Amino acid sequence: MNDSGISHGDNAARERYYDEIRPLNLAPLWRVLKGLVPAQPVPAAQPCKWAWDEVYPQLLRAGGLISAEEAERRVLVLENPGLPGESKISDTLYGGLQLILPGETAPAHRHTQSALRFVLHGSGAYTAVDGEKTPMQRGDFIITPHWTWHDHGHEGSEPVVWLDGLDVPLVTFLRAGFREEYTQKAQTTFQAAGESTARFGSGLLPLDYVPHGLTSPLFSYPYARSREAIEVLARSAQPDPHLGVCLRYVNPVTGGWTMPTIGTVLRYYPRGFTSRPYRSTDSTVLVGLEGEAEIRVAEVSMRIGPNDIAVVPGWSEWTVAAQQDTVVFSYSDRPVHEKLGLLREFRG
Known part of the structure; x- marks a missing residue:
């Protein structure tokens, strides 16, 4: 018995108590504590693969x-x-495959x-960002x-598909989402194509340049240049036993991530490599960009080749076993974990 005259083991009294405090917008923490503060993260998302040879025909059907x-x-x-x-590829990220056909806008x-576009198939399309067009390869x-x-527009002759990656779930959770439509179908471009690359991709900046904003001013990172960088590193250094050869895309004026909420990485796994x-x-x-590898997440095995996700x-x-020399692009919410001091890693 306690000072209230009720036994601590009186379950019926507890239930009456819970019923009585509910109209007061009160709830007992002890009933949910272990769920609110778990011993380790318990994602609702599951490991999953989307095979290109299955999804591409469905995109073409949507085009019709x-x-x-x-x-x-x-x-x-x-x-x-x-x-x-829930329109989520993971608990915190959005992913979608976008199709644009010749002549469309x-x-x-x-x-x-924040959004990224990662081009998977076709050529002739472009995306325009704040008055500058960039081709998509x-x-x-x-x-x-x-x-x-x-x-986005298409001035070529074949279907173009890219992966959209966004931080929609994070922004939605924070209730910080805003959206606005442009007054015309397409914006007027007033900067020459490649202008941002010329300004920020050369390794040169004006002496008095002051970074502004949290996102890279270089908004196009062509694969040809990125592929060359990772190939040079692969020849000159041993792959990390857990990550392979792993390079992150950076903001050229700060050295940080290209976006405040999404981190992007290019990975290379040599043939026969198995990560720890x-x-x-x-x-x-x-x-998947090049080659073929088996991705094992806990007990789930997923073989990915070109354009598989x-x-x-x-x-x-998770581990990676490369059957061929394999190149993989990835994006994650790592920058958020780093900024909040929440990032934790385990290397077996």
Whole structure:
């Protein structure tokens, strides 16, 4: 018995108590404590693979059913099976495959969510960001900084597909999402194509240049240049036993990540390489570019080749076994974990 005259083991009294405090918008922490503060992260997302030879025909079908302008963005969302109906590829990230056909324009808009475009198939398309067009070639990584006007168009002759990666779940959780439509179908371009590359991609800056904003001013990272860098490093250094040869895309004026909420990385695994077990708190999306490798996440095995996409939920142990020389692009929410002091890694 305690001072209230009720036994601590009186479950009926406890239930009455819970019922009585509920109208006061009160709840007992002791009933949910271990769920609120778990011993380790428990992602709702599941390891999953989207095979290119299965999804590409479905994109072409969508192209025959709805125009890019009518859809605004003709995208098939990569929906994690552990998060049905939530438009999430992981607990914290969005992923989708966008198709644009010759002659189409995806109308201009802007939003507070940061976005990346990673080109998978075709040529002749472009994306325009704040008045500058950039062509889209397979393997190119292109940034759409938050709250910048952007639209997409196609001046070529074949279907073009790219992966959209956004921080939508994070921004939604913070209730910080804004969006605005452009007054015309497409924005007016007033900068020469390649101007941002000339200004910020040469390794030179004006003496008095002061960085502004949190996103890289270099918004196009062509694959040809990135591939050359990782190939040189692969020849001159042993791969990390957990990560392989791993290079992060950087903001050229700060040396930091290209975006404040999404970290992008290019990975190389030589033929016959098998990584040691690794896990980290950030969720990671992997995109096959060249070669073939087996990604094992806990007990789930996923073989990825060119244009295949896989997701590794946060704090999931994973390894890579390369059957061929393999190049993989990835994006994750690692910058957020780093800035908040939450990043934790395990290397087996």
